[in-house]
Structures are given as C-alpha cells and as structure tokens.
Amino acid sequence: MSAKTLYDKLWDSHVVRQDADGTALIYIDRQLVHEVTSPQAFEGLKLAQRKPWRVASMLAVPDHNVPTANRAAGITDPIARLQVETLDANCAEFGLTEFKMNDIRQGIVHVIGPEQGATLPGMTVVCGDSHTSTHGAFAALAHGIGTSEVEHVMATQCLVAKKSKAMQVKVEGVLGKGVTAKDIALAVIGKIGTAGGTGFAIEFAGSAIRALSMEGRMTLCNMAIEAGARAGMVAADETTIAYCQGRPFSPQGENWEKAEAYWRTLHSDEGAKFDALVEVDAAQIKPQVTWGTSPEMVVAVDGRVPDPASAPDAVKRADWERALAYMGLQANTPINEIQIDKVFIGSCTNGRIEDMRAAAAVAKGKKVAANVKLAMVVPGSGLVKAQAEQEGLDKILIAAGFEWRDPGCSMCLAMNDDRLSPGERCAATSNRNFEGRQGQGGRTHLVSPEMAAAAAIAGHFVDVSN
Amino acid sequence: MRKFTLLDGLVMPLDRANVDTDAIIPKQFLKSIKRSGFGPNAFDEWRYLDHGEPGMDNSTRPLNKDFVLNQPRYQGAQVLLARENFGCGSSREHAPWALEDYGFRVIIAPSYADIFFNNCFKNGLLPIRLDAEKVDALFKAVEANVGFKLKVDLEQQTITAPDGTSYKFEVDAFRKHCLLNGLDDIGLTLQHVDEIKAFEAKHRAAQPWLFA
Ligand code: SF4
Numbered sequence: 001m002s003a004k005t006l007y008d009k010l011w012d013s014h015v016v017r018q019d020a021d022g023t024a025l026i027y028i029d030r031q032l033v034h035e036v037t038s039p040q041a042f043e044g045l046k047l048a049q050r051k052p053w054r055v056a057s058m059l060a061v062p063d064h065n066v067p068t069a070n071r072a073a074g075i076t077d078p079i080a081r082l083q084v085e086t087l088d089a090n091c092a093e094f095g096l097t098e099f100k101m102n103d104i105r106q107g108i109v110h111v112i113g114p115e116q117g118a119t120l121p122g123m124t125v126v127c128g129d130s131h132t133s134t135h136g137a138f139a140a141l142a143h144g145i146g147t148s149e150v151e152h153v154m155a156t157q158c159l160v161a162k163k164s165k166a167m168q169v170k171v172e173g174v175l176g177k178g179v180t181a182k183d184i185a186l187a188v189i190g191k192i193g194t195a196g197g198t199g200f201a202i203e204f205a206g207s208a209i210r211a212l213s214m215e216g217r218m219t220l221c222n223m224a225i226e227a228g229a230r231a232g233m234v235a236a237d238e239t240t241i242a243y244c245q246g247r248p249f250s251p252q253g254e255n256w257e258k259a260e261a262y263w264r265t266l267h268s269d270e271g272a273k274f275d276a277l278v279e280v281d282a283a284q285i286k287p288q289v290t291w292g293t294s295p296e297m298v299v300a301v302d303g304r305v306p307d308p309a310s311a312p313d314a315v316k317r318a319d320w321e322r323a324l325a326y327m328g329l330q331a332n333t334p335i336n337e338i339q340i341d342k343v344f345i346g347s348c349t350n351g352r353i354e355d356m357r358a359a360a361a362v363a364k365g366k367k368v369a370a371n372v373k374l375a376m377v378v379p380g381s382g383l384v385k386a387q388a389e390q391e392g393l394d395k396i397l398i399a400a401g402f403e404w405r406d407p408g409c410s411m412c413l414a415m416n417d418d419r420l421s422p423g424e425r426c427a428a429t430s431n432r433n434f435e436g437r438q439g440q441g442g443r444t445h446l447v448s449p450e451m452a453a454a455a456a457i458a459g460h461f462v463d464v465s466n
Numbered sequence: 467m468r469k470f471t472l473l474d475g476l477v478m479p480l481d482r483a484n485v486d487t488d489a490i491i492p493k494q495f496l497k498s499i500k501r502s503g504f505g506p507n508a509f510d511e512w513r514y515l516d517h518g519e520p521g522m523d524n525s526t527r528p529l530n531k532d533f534v535l536n537q538p539r540y541q542g543a544q545v546l547l548a549r550e551n552f553g554c555g556s557s558r559e560h561a562p563w564a565l566e567d568y569g570f571r572v573i574i575a576p577s578y579a580d581i582f583f584n585n586c587f588k589n590g591l592l593p594i595r596l597d598a599e600k601v602d603a604l605f606k607a608v609e610a611n612v613g614f615k616l617k618v619d620l621e622q623q624t625i626t627a628p629d630g631t632s633y634k635f636e637v638d639a640f641r642k643h644c645l646l647n648g649l650d651d652i653g654l655t656l657q658h659v660d661e662i663k664a665f666e667a668k669h670r671a672a673q674p675w676l677f678a
Contacts, residue, residue: 027666082499413556
C-alpha cells in the first residue's frame, strides 16, 4: 500500500460512496451549530418534514450575536434576540444539545468544540462557519459549509464533496521570543496569498508545529481559511492526546484505549506525496502586523507600509492603493509608528486561556495608553473566562485599563454592539481585516495577543520580540 | 432550487479582486432567519451612502452613484463579471442568496473561494471560472459597449459574446446535472440511504466512541 497523507487517511475513512467523476458522499461525525447559519436549515427540514439523521452528532451554541456586557439584561436588539431564540426553539424541537447564552459552557463555537472534547482526532467536523478549519488542529478533517449543506448534513449525516489537493506547509526550527502561532499563520498567508491554498487541504508540519500547544495549533488551523484552504490540519501526537483526555465528550475507559491507539496512526506516512509544498524557517518569522484590508497584506512589525508602486502587477497595485486609502495610511510609514484607537483581544483565533495569559503577562503592572479609547478582552468561552479569573488574569487586565467581557464573537465581526466607528484603528487578534469587518469604516490590524496587548500599552505597534 | 439552462444577460463589471462575502452582504443583515429578501442589501456598504440596517426602507436611502451597481447602464444585469478570489471570507450562504435575489444568475471570474463557489450551485447561481486574460478581455468589452450582453449555455458549457467570440468553460458533471434539472441535493443523497446506513454500522464498529 502506498504512503498516505493525513488528509488521505481522514478522507478514506469517511467515504460512503464515490462516483467516477470523484463526487463523493462523506460521512460527518460532528456538526457544530450556531444561530446565524442554522435557522434556514432547520426551516428547510421542517418544510420537507425531515428529521435529523443523528441528533447526538450535533452540538449547538449561540455566539455571533450575544452581548458581551450586561448579559443578564438579555439581548436588546430585537432581530438578534429573535435569532438566538430561534436557535433555542429549534434545538428544543429537534432535541439538540445546546449551551445557551447563560450557560457557563457557552462560547465561540470553535472554542467550545475542542474544550468539551466534542472535537476529537480522526473526526470529520463541519459547521456553518468558515473558521471550522480550527478543529483540524486535532488531526480531524474540518471545514466550513454553507447553510444548504448544514441542512444536508442534518438530514443525511453526509456531505457531497470532492477531494481537495493536499498541501504541506512545513515550518522547521524554533520560534523567536514573542513569536506565536498567529505570526506563523500570518507569515504563511503573506507568503502564499489569500488564495494560495484555494482547492487545497493544508497540513501544517515540521518541528515548529510539533512544538506548538494545542491552542497554538488551533490558532494556526483557524487561519488556514484565510489562506484560501477550507481545511487545515496537524498530525496527532502526545500533545493532542493529552489535551483530549478527560473532557466531557471524550471517550473513557476501554473506548479511550481504543481511541488513543487509533489516533496515534493519524499522521502522514513517511514518503507520502503532497501536491504542493511550502517551506518556512521558523527562526525567520518576526511578529506580524497586517497593514491592509486582506490578511495577505502583512509585514513584520519592524517593516514599513509597502508602496503600491512596487506591487507585482496592475490589479495588485490598484488593490494596495485602495487598501491604503481605506486604512488611512501612507506608503513607507514604519509599522511601529502607527497609532491605534482600540484594541480587541479575543475571537476563535485568539480567545483561549493561553491568549488571555499572554495578554495579561504583557499588561501586568502597566497602563493602557491615553490615546487608546477602548481595550477589550473577550474570552472565547465561559470556561476560559472562569479559568482566567481563577488565575487572577482579569484583575491584572482590569488594573491595566482593559475591559473584561463575557464570551462571544464580539468585535471580531461586530454583529453585536462591539464595533469600531468609521476611521477608528484597531489592533485585533481576530482573523479578518476586511473593509467594514469590525464596523463600517473601521480599520483593522491583525496581530497576536502579545502584540495587541503591547500596542494597547504603547498606543502604537511595538516589537514584542525586543 | 431554480433550474439554470440558458441565459442571455446584461453584464455588470465589478473591477476589484478579493471581494469578500461581507462586502456582498454585510453582517447586520445576517440576523434574518429567512432565506429571501437580501437583494436590496447586496453590496450595501458600497451601494448606499448611509449605514444600512435590517428593516430600513431601502428605496429612500441615498445611493452611491459611483458604484457600478447604481449606474443606469447596468440596471437589470444578470451576469456579474468579477476578479480573482471572488467570495472569500465568511461561509455565509446569504451572499449567494443576496446575489440571486438581486437578479444575478451567472458570475464570471478567474477564481473563487471554495465555500462560496459551492454555495452558489445550491442556489441556482452559476459561477464560471475563466482564465484571467479572458476575464480581462471581457472587462474591456463591457466597458466599451453599453448594453453588452453574454449568452451563457450551461448544456454546451459556452459563453458567447455579441461579436460571436465564444468561450468554453468547465463545470463539474454532478453540479451541472443538478443545476440543469433544478435538483435538490438532499433528495438525491437520500437515494443512497442503505449505503449510508451500512457505512455508519461499519464506522460504529471501528470507532465506537464516536457513537457513545
Ligand atoms: S470569532 Fe469571529 S471568526 Fe470566529 S466564529 Fe466568531 S465571528 Fe467567526
């Protein structure tokens, strides 16, 4: 038998049937559900008088629309409230397990899946959300789907899919001080572009990846979609297995032993062939800051805003010019001279306990700069929040002038009240810097939690590796 | 799903790369629990001068006259001509819903984000990939000719310009079949119920913890 990639193994073990042209039915082990992309799917089921195929495979949580302050008062926006209530009603009607808004287990769907052990190695995981690639950190095949597909998976437990090509992104070496998984992700996107991974499933490999914690691997796989790849993944190893042990949805007893043995096989075989290979030297990566309106518009913190005159082609030049105009930046400005108005630490990319710790470590004993109007920290889940409070991180952050909020997507996409005003500039640990992402006219710079906290203290970007 | 077979439609050029799904339909409209009615808010932030919120009377909002969608010559467009990596970003199916609701039936671009591309087919919208040079030629032709239309024939997989220039395009056989016949994926998949059950039994035996 020929050597297989991790992606081959995950794909092969889930093919229900495959047509001659490659169109396949893939069995789905886990579907995560949230309020924004599910109501039309539930409605479709009802209209067709269909029942979910395997209701125990689903786990639901409201996250995009929930308020992050004064939650006891409920959701004031009537349309958002209706959407969350619709999720509650649908979960009750169809029998899904749901962590409701005031449940301590509530949080961003991509944070709670792994936290609960609802994401496990070897699984196929889908969710009506593009950052489902996060779960690939567990050697799972995980990707975002549209609402029609949400309904399809609910009704049939399967997804119609064609196999992607396989790309290996190999990061060898040791990361420098202050350099994180977020910086690897941004550096890779800067290198291959936001469409560089389109049509591919990316496996992140190499010594720098193996050295990452599960949380770091999640950050990295989370951003695979920003490189255009629907799925990102990392092989299972001791780190993976240790993380999974003892979580509420994790296997126990005899099943644990069987599972563990199987999970150890979830890596690419020696000599497995990839359709594309990207190599990155970990030691060369510096803390990254995006300067434009696409995650590929990124430079190292000691760099400068690029000059459109040096763009590789006319379409790119026009893009860069438009981005600079939107961002209110001049070509050649040193990154560390860019002043910021707001700071957002959170999201499914960087809203986990290690991210909270990293932010608190930078902020400890310091004060948020006077020109920073708002610096907010939004834990990714109620359990992350509780853990951080147990460690006293909330006190450190609050003393430094940060706001400490309730869990949710918050200013990552600004569907709730947390948003930028036109022209405001934000250092954000989220994953998208598109026009208007954090509020109409808002200007987003993507960075790691360390970099965001340091920018909050200095009032402008600073190099945390110094 | 609405069938797609043939179209002779007016073309609207959207000359920028990496148009993301939040630009196609901004997040505030995602609070809707319906599938329809997103058309008036397609490209909301580029299209109107004020900030749009659900429930507004869009017919009274100030238009951004510079945005291509508002130019008189492109009213009634059914073919959207775009640049690379169209539909990147969020997986929201509200993006194809909004484009379809506005009146677009075909998109032509050099490349698309995978999830968006997939979502189009589920909604009677045909996304066509064409080489960047050909797309570029089409951009020039549209700009030079008011009322420029393209004939799109899914059965033949061809796009034909008024001057007779014709381009062949590729489309996945299964998706083509579904689109031509307006078929619902779920119904098709449920024809394989026995195979799914057989797979599930085997999978359960191999990885019982997934079913615990
Ligand atoms: S935190 Fe942001 S990227 Fe993640 S699921 Fe929520 S809105 Fe999407």
